[in-house]
Amino acid sequence: YNxxxxxxxxxxxxxxxATVSDVNYQGSATGSLVISKATANPVLSNLTATYDGSxxxxxxSATPSGLTVGITYNxxxxxxxxxxxxxxxAVVSDVNYQGSATGSLVISKATANPILSNLSVVYNGSxxxxTxxxxxxxxxxxxxxxxxxxxxxxxxxxxxxxxxxxxNYQGSSTATLTIASVATGVTGKILTDIKMYPNPxxxxxxxxxxISIITAIRIVNIEGVTVMQKDDCLxxxxxxxxxxxxxxxxxxxxxxxxxxxxxxxxx
Numbered sequence: 124y125n126x127x128x129x130x131x132x133x134x135x136x137x138x139x140x141a142t143v144s145d146v147n148y149q150g151s152a153t154g155s156l157v158i159s160k161a162t163a164n165p166v167l168s169n170l171t172a173t174y175d176g177s178x179x180x181x182x183x184s185a186t187p188s189g190l191t192v193g194i195t196y197n198x199x200x201x202x203x204x205x206x207x208x209x210x211x212x213a214v215v216s217d218v219n220y221q222g223s224a225t226g227s228l229v230i231s232k233a234t235a236n237p238i239l240s241n242l243s244v245v246y247n248g249s250x251x252x253x254t255x256x257x258x259x260x261x262x263x264x265x266x267x268x269x270x271x272x273x274x275x276x277x278x279x280x281x282x283x284x285x286x287x288x289x290x291n292y293q294g295s296s297t298a299t300l301t302i303a304s305v306a307t308g309v310t311g312k313i314l315t316d317i318k319m320y321p322n323p324x325x326x327x328x329x330x331x332x333x334i335s336i337i338t339a340i341r342i343v344n345i346e347g348v349t350v351m352q353k354d355d356c357l358x359x360x361x362x363x364x365x366x367x368x369x370x371x372x373x374x375x376x377x378x379x380x381x382x383x384x385x386x387x388x389x390x
Contacts, residue, residue, distance in 0.1 A: 124156060134160040134219045164222035165192050165213045174233045174291040178202040181228050183213040191216045196228060206232045206291045236294035237264050237285040243301050248371060248386065250274040253300050255285040263288045268300065278302050278373070278384040317376055323388035326365045328374070332358045335378035342387070343373045364389055 124130065124137040131137050137156040143149055165183040172179035180202045183192040193216050196202065196209040203209050209228040215221055237255040244251045252274045255264040265288050268274065268281040275281050281300040287293055316333040330340060337356040341349050342364070350367060353360065364387075372387045 131156065131158060134158045160217070160219055160221040162222050163187070163190060163215050163217070163220040165190075165215060165224045167211060167213055167224050167226040170211065170226055170228050171231070172229075173231045174204075174206040176204065178204050179228065179230055181211045181213070181226070183224065185215055185220070185222065187220075190220055203228065203230060206230045232289070232291055232293040234294050235259070235262055235287050235289075235292040237262075237287060237296050239283060239285055239296050239298040242283070242298055244303070246276075246278045246302050246373075246384075246386075248276065250276050251300065251302055253283045253285070253298070255296070257287060257292075257294075259292075262292055275300065275302060277386060317378075317383055317385070319374060319385050319387065322386075323390045324364065325390050326363070328362050328364055328387060330356075330360045330362065330374070330376060332376075332378060335381075337376060337378050339377040341375040341377075342367070343375060345371060 124139055126138075135158055137158075139154045139156050140151060141153075142151045163185045165185040167181055167183050169180070169182040181194055181196075183194055185192055192213050193200070194211060194213045196211055198210075207230055209230075211226045211228050212223065213225075214223045235257050237257050239253050239255055241252070241254040253266055255266060257264060264285050265272070266283060266285045268283055279302055281302075283298045283300045284295060285297075286295040316335055318329075318331045320329050322328065330337070335358070337358060337360065338354070340353045340356055340360060340362065342351040342362075343349050350372070351362070351364070353362060367389045369390055372389060374385045374387045376383050376385070
């Protein structure tokens with residue numbers, strides 16, 4: 124076998140020469156002895172993990188034990204760190220054994236729920252954004268106010284949802300942003316059926332309610348002084364504001380269903 128009389132054990136292809144050894148006869152023959160590799164398909168494990176900044180290797184065991192098994196992740200031998208799903212292929216590399224197995228390694232995103240702050244402010248005509256911090260710091264966070272990305276300005280209460288947007292982290296938090304008026308103390312949600320127009324204006328402002336019954340209307344200046352008030356109102360009111368000085372005012376509307384405050388610009 125390959126020039127040796129030793130009978131082979133290991134897998135491989137051997138050149139066989141058989142020669143007659145006899146006083147009266149002679150002859151020979153050649154051929155190939157093929158010993159195929161035995162099958163040893165590895166068993167994969169350790170296929171789920173959570174991102175922690177470290178590598179997460181799949182494990183592969185085969186019978187008999189001690190066989191060398193090479194593992195690739197999405198075709199690469201580099202052990203993954205980042206969150207994601209990786210196609211795992213384990214291949215036995217041995218003289219006498221062959222086999223392979225496939226699976227998926229899933230590294231889940233770590234949880235990082237943002238902490239919301241700056242949730243109670245006073246109206247000043249500017250936008251008031253909630254603040255979100257994360258651990259670890261620096262993660263991208265998207266914030267919505269009542270389902271919108273527009274940062275609120277007006278007096279009212281807003282449902283705030285902060286959601287982490289990151290390759291390796293996930294999490295969300297909810298809270299309430301309150302924009303209060305120094306002048307009126309109004310913190311309730313603005314009545315959705317109230318319309319005030321035109322705005323800006325200089326002579327008359329119209330206040331219409333589709334559903335609510337308006338009980339009183341007050342116009343307050345930036346110092347918190349009520350400069351105009353109307354009681355026993357209707358669902359549609361037209362108010363003469365021509366006597367008001369140019370500036371920014373708060374129009375406070377009291378209705379049977381609640382209270383709202385609206386910024387009015389007089390020019």
